[in-house]
Amino acid sequence: MTGGAVEISPVGRVESSLVDRSAAPRQPDEGAPEAWLVIDERYLAALDGLTAGDQVVVLTWLDRADRDTLVVHPRGDLTRPPTGVFATRSPDRPNPIGLHDVEVLAVVGPRVHVRHLEAIDGTPVLDLKPVLTADR
């Protein structure tokens, strides 16, 4: 019914001091560090116009997630009833795409410095999009 699979090639990787999923904050207001997005040279032109101060959504591929999980206890709290992953932000889900709202601190060639990224080192980056404003 849903048709064929699609193939996604990461456009870059996260470079971060976070190296362990268990240490990664679940949300950026829980203490995520600054990090770098290192974009592959072949996608460099796609960064044109991105500047310090921009608010962007970074899409990542949560490559350590369990894609067979359909139901979880929200936030791992066993006292809470099992809930379908589409009603939670669990990283474990059929297509574990992470959404991260970050501020751009600097763009240096293919490297984008960002504030408050709750993704671990090496996480594949799929896309960057500006947070919506009226004119972009």
Add this chain to the structure above:
Amino acid sequence: MTGGAVEISPVGRVESSLVDRSAAPRQPDEGAPEAWLVIDERYLAALDGLTAGDQVVVLTWLDRADRDTLVVHPRGDLTRPPTGVFATRSPDRPNPIGLHDVEVLAVVGPRVHVRHLEAIDGTPVLDLKPVLTADR
């Protein structure tokens, strides 16, 4: 550098009266209609707990996008300077994943009725996530 491609299987499809990309509004406040997300039966359990009134982000695969486009005139306006797609919301980009903030109107078995979805009929659905609140 960025490692291997990842394979994503859509979890469902959009059912909408929008059938033509040129007629699709670029943003939901430009008149997107109500639509249905028809989730594949094998992912039905992942909908548990999703209810009318929930605000969710729907991730779609914009399967008619041009994945070779790296630079565009924002909003197709030729008077505006060419800009890298990572600094725009152009659907044409290396990994054309759509993000759609919608309100759930009803969940009926594997079918999720939503308000203001600016995706055309047949668009593959990759994921649903609740808009962030403190407890999910």
